[in-house]
Amino acid sequence: MLDKLCEDPQRAETYFKTQAVNNSLLSQTFNPMWIKWNRDNPELDREEFRYFRIGSAVDCLLTDASRFSELFFVFTQSKPAGLAGKFIDNLPLFALNEENEPIYGAEGDLISFNRDYSLYEEAYRKAGYRIPIRTVVQNFWNDDKQQAYYRAREQANGKQILSTDEMEEVQNALDAIKANPLAPKYFSSYTQIPIYWSQMYNGKTIKCKGLLDFIYVDHINKEIWPGDLKTTASSVTEFEDSFWKFGYYRQEAWYMIGLFCSGIIEYYEALGYHWNLFRFIVASKKKEGMPALIYEVSYETERIGEEGGRASFLGKMHQVKGVNELFKALCYHEETGDYSSPKWIIDANYTYTI
Numbered sequence: 001m002l003d004k005l006c007e008d009p010q011r012a013e014t015y016f017k018t019q020a021v022n023n024s025l026l027s028q029t030f031n032p033m034w035i036k037w038n039r040d041n042p043e044l045d046r047e048e049f050r051y052f053r054i055g056s057a058v059d060c061l062l063t064d065a066s067r068f069s070e071l072f073f074v075f076t077q078s079k080p081a082g083l084a085g086k087f088i089d090n091l092p093l094f095a096l097n098e099e100n101e102p103i104y105g106a107e108g109d110l111i112s113f114n115r116d117y118s119l120y121e122e123a124y125r126k127a128g129y130r131i132p133i134r135t136v137v138q139n140f141w142n143d144d145k146q147q148a149y150y151r152a153r154e155q156a157n158g159k160q161i162l163s164t165d166e167m168e169e170v171q172n173a174l175d176a177i178k179a180n181p182l183a184p185k186y187f188s189s190y191t192q193i194p195i196y197w198s199q200m201y202n203g204k205t206i207k208c209k210g211l212l213d214f215i216y217v218d219h220i221n222k223e224i225w226p227g228d229l230k231t232t233a234s235s236v237t238e239f240e241d242s243f244w245k246f247g248y249y250r251q252e253a254w255y256m257i258g259l260f261c262s263g264i265i266e267y268y269e270a271l272g273y274h275w276n277l278f279r280f281i282v283a284s285k286k287k288e289g290m291p292a293l294i295y296e297v298s299y300e301t302e303r304i305g306e307e308g309g310r311a312s313f314l315g316k317m318h319q320v321k322g323v324n325e326l327f328k329a330l331c332y333h334e335e336t337g338d339y340s341s342p343k344w345i346i347d348a349n350y351t352y353t354i
């Protein structure tokens with residue numbers, strides 16, 4: 001079954017193009033105005049894709065380093081930040097040259113676009129700019145770094161682009177994983193696994209999805225470990241605070257719900273396999289000197305990820321919400337069109353209890 005899920009070499013692109021509820025969208029229920037924005041602009045939700053790109057580069061170097069240059073192109077500068085980077089990512093390749101440059105007046109003001117003005121329109125829309133398109137295009141032609149990144153995309157010839165900062169992150173994570181004698185094996189079975197399932201809300205079928213970094217299968221002992229790679233700017237020994245602060249407990253619970261609802265767990269259990277606790281392989285983005293650490297998620301913590309509960313992090317106790325409540329909140333906001341406040345605040349007459 002996992003073989004079938006992983007046989008498509010373009011499975012990640014298919015995953016990101018598929019419209020379905022994922023953990024990132026559930027997190028928007030804390031500020032519901034972003035739910036509609038993300039739904040209206042699905043191509044702009046690329047942060048999750050960045051983490052996939054880092055993970056797939058680490059995976060490639062761990063399992064088949066000889067193919068790295070076939071799949072990745074390392075850019076010698078950092079990618080332009082923010083919307084400029086998204087704009088350039090969506091410009092048509094091999095289409096822009098001096099003939100496409102806007103016409104400027106004597107004072108340097110942009111007078112007009114040439115006949116290829118339409119080349120910029122789709123990229124402008126997908127980037128999500130709120131400033132005039134004329135300004136965006138003028139900035140592109142006046143910024144050597146933006147043009148250099150565009151030319152690098154052409155040179156990449158369809159490969160995934162890694163900036164120098166990202167490549168440093170990849171190399172540090174790779175070194176840390178190799179430094180832990182137990183960690184590399186988790187990337188030796190199935191990696192970058194997309195899962196799809198459905199959940200019900202008020203009689204409606206809601207499509208859901210998740211993308212696991214790995215599922216390690218020991219066929220001899222019939223043991224299975226699902227998990228995820230995390231890179232951190234903090235010490236790997238401090239991951240527990242990040243686990244709660246950034247909602248990784250919800251991510252883990254969402255993945256396990258997906259593995260159950262999609263029938264994957266039941267399929268392998270019927271064959272006599274045992275599913276072990278979910279594991280996060282945590283590696284430093286920096287040269288910390290520490291090997292990657294393995295964090296195992298207990299059943300109690302997984303229950304909190306599903307249903308919510310009390311958790312201690314950052315020096316105090318917190319009441320945290322689980323994915324089941326966030327899923328219902330997301331469906332409520334989309335069904336009613338009320339994005340004014342989180343559902344639980346609306347239910348409490350816009351009142352917080354502290």
